[in-house]
Amino acid sequence: MPGTIRGVEDFEAEKTAECLRDSMKGMGTNEKQIIVILADHSNAQRQEIAEIYKQAYGKKLIDDLKSELSGDFEDVCLAMLDPPRLYDAKQLHKAISGAGTDEKTLIEIMCTRSNDEIEEIKKRYKEEYDSNLEDDLTGDTSGYFRRLMVSLCTSGRDSSEEVDQEKAEQDAVRFYEAGEGRWGTDEAELNAVLCLRSLPHLLATIAKYEELTGKPMVESVKDECSGSLQEGYLSILESALNTPKYFAKRAKKSMKGIGTNDNDLIRIMVSRSEVDLQDIKEAYLELYETSLTEAVSDECSGDYKRMLCCIIDPYQG
Template identity: 70%
Template sequence: MPGTIYGKSDFEADKAAEQLRNSMKGLGTDEEIIVAILADHSNEQRQEIATTYKQAYGKDLIDDLKDELGGDFEEVCLAMMATPRVFDARQINKAISGAGTDESTIVEIMCTRSNEEIEEIKQAYKEEFENELEEDLVGDTSGYFQRLMVSLCAGGRETSEWADEEKAAEDAKKFYEAGEERWGTDEAEMNAVLCLRSRVQLLETIKLFEQMTEKTMEESVEDECSGNLKKGYLAILRCAKSMPHYFARRVKECLEGLGTEDNDLIRIIVSRSEIDLQDVKEAFEEMYEKSLLDSVSDECSGDYKRMLCSIINPYQTQY
């Protein structure tokens, strides 16, 4: 699945570091150069630029960006300078810090990362915050949503690349009996199906469930679950069906209503930029009959808009 940022083939870390230094030297800042360089290099190349910057100028590039920039433009630049799993860990910590919990962010990250990525997030979280990710999630959640988080934190999803039809039929029956067929809902059984099976296996279960019940598993979750647990289960099912469509829906949620959910928008655009943002763009246009580029451009402004649009479409210049 293609991203939109691939990095420069003629990469020169020292040249990029020098350009960034010059853009922030003296009076004023040349934000256009910062946009051009950060959006034109892969995350791995940005890490090398940061190292070269420190070696050449005896200053930390992140600190200089913080000193020179502000608002959402600063936030998107800092997001681009963090390694992916460190960024995930920081976003989860932000979601559970302070008053209230941002469950949508936690669901998005924990439900869409691979087993290996979950392990890397746990390690990054421990290094950054000197706490165990699972302990902090348990401390900030409750009930069956808490159990869902613990299950996902274990990073034990099956990884087989083909589906076992017999097992899928059993799971579809279990899922039906846990929800539709009983008084009340057996969330533990639903949890086991959704958190343990590979995405390929889940797809087969989704298909057989629909054949058996003439109802989608998403509809069943809508009817049988509520609140954050419902959000989590729906995220797992939607990701199994199509990760790009899941993220297109998340972007739409960020852009709807009064004001823009900028933290979420930044996270999605930056985190998918080297993975599947091209596919997310196509899914967005298919679902909402408007391009992602135009939608973001309508909601954002200034250098912040220029950066997001440069990530979404590196070859577009009019923004």
């Protein structure tokens, strides 16, 4: 699954750091140059640029950008300078700190990252906040949604690529008997199937479930669960079925209604830029009959819009 940002082939960290310095030196800021550099280079290249910048000029690149930029444009530029899992950790912390909890952000990150990614997020979270992610999630959530977050935080999903079709059928029956096939819902059983099984096994179970019941598993989850728990279970299923389509829908939701949820939009664009943003673009066009670039252009403005559009369609200089 290709991303849109693949990095610069003839990469020169020192020269690029100098260009960034020039773009912020003296009167005014060359925002266009900042946009081109950040959107063209991969995250790994940006880490090298930031290190060289600090060595050369005795200041952190991120601090100079903070002093020169503002608003959503500043936010997206700073997001691009964080290593991916540190950025995830910061987003999770933001979602559970302050008044209220942003369950949608917790769901998006925790339900779509791999075991290894979850482990690195926990490490980064501990280093950044001197606190355990699981403890903070437990303290800020409740009920079966809390159980879902704790289960995902253990990074215990089976990573095998092999599928036992008989076991997949057993899990489909187990899922039915915990939901549609009983009075009330046994959320713990649903949780076990969705959080422990490998993605190939989960796909087989989804297919077996529809064969056995004549009903998609996602529809059963909608009928049997509600609120954040329902959203979490649906995110696991929908991202397993079609990850680009899942994120295309998330991008659409961030731009729907009055105002734009810029934090969500930035996170999706930045976090998927080197993973599957090219496929997300195609899924978005198929779902909504308009390009992701056009949608962003309609909702955003100024340098912020230009940066997001360059992430979606980099110059590849």
